[in-house]
Amino acid sequence: MRIIAGTHKGRVLTAPKGDFTRPTADRVKEAVFSMIGPYLDGGVVLDLFAGTGALGIESLSRGAEHSVFVDKHTADVIETNLRNFGLQSRSTVLRAAYPAVWKRLVSGGWRYQWVFLDPPYRMEVCAQCMRDLAEGGLLQSRATIVTELGRDAVTPSVEGFRCVRESRYGDTKIAVFRWEGEDASSRISREF
Numbered sequence: 001m002r003i004i005a006g007t008h009k010g011r012v013l014t015a016p017k018g019d020f021t022r023p024t025a026d027r028v029k030e031a032v033f034s035m036i037g038p039y040l041d042g043g044v045v046l047d048l049f050a051g052t053g054a055l056g057i058e059s060l061s062r063g064a065e066h067s068v069f070v071d072k073h074t075a076d077v078i079e080t081n082l083r084n085f086g087l088q089s090r091s092t093v094l095r096a097a098y099p100a101v102w103k104r105l106v107s108g109g110w111r112y113q114w115v116f117l118d119p120p121y122r123m124e125v126c127a128q129c130m131r132d133l134a135e136g137g138l139l140q141s142r143a144t145i146v147t148e149l150g151r152d153a154v155t156p157s158v159e160g161f162r163c164v165r166e167s168r169y170g171d172t173k174i175a176v177f178r179w180e181g182e183d184a185s186s187r188i189s190r191e192f
Contacts, residue, residue: 006062036144044065044066049098059114067092092108117148142180147177155175161177163175
């Protein structure tokens with residue numbers, strides 16, 4: 001696994017040993033960032049179910065201001081990757097599991113412009129995570145949410161979110177959503 005573009009292009013990420021995590025394949029990550037990359041111009045990123053931290057670190061490499069990484073089991077690996085890349089000052093790592101993390105996220109004061117949801121496919125929690133993000137007031141106007149699902153999973157349908165892109169790559173389906181909640185109409189629209 002490597003960083004595809006930006007200030008850390010080509011650098012290799014440390015991955016946890018064993019098969020506990022399912023790291024996002026480089027070709028899937030490349031597809032995700034080709035969908036959203038032109039719009040990644042700062043903002044705060046939430047990498048939930050972060051695994052190696054690949055999506056949040058890729059975001060930092062491409063210009064995100066700060067990334068918050070959440071993973072109970074791989075926080076040490078994420079911290080190692082951040083230290084190896086010199087990104088600790090632009091990152092926060094929360095050693096926590098879903099759904100226990102929500103109180104910490106709400107009290108943390110961050111509002112996210114970019115959210116990556118890549119839970120184990122068997123969990124099927126993306127829709128609930130999206131509802132929790134909206135109800136917790138954790139999203140900036142017009143936030144982008146990227147979900148990674150099993151190929152045949154049903155694409156979430158959650159009030160306030162519009163699916164703007166959906167693609168399949170092998171066993172993986174990527175669905176990209178735009179938050180169009182309460183204050184979205186007051187901002188200038190940037191469409192894909």
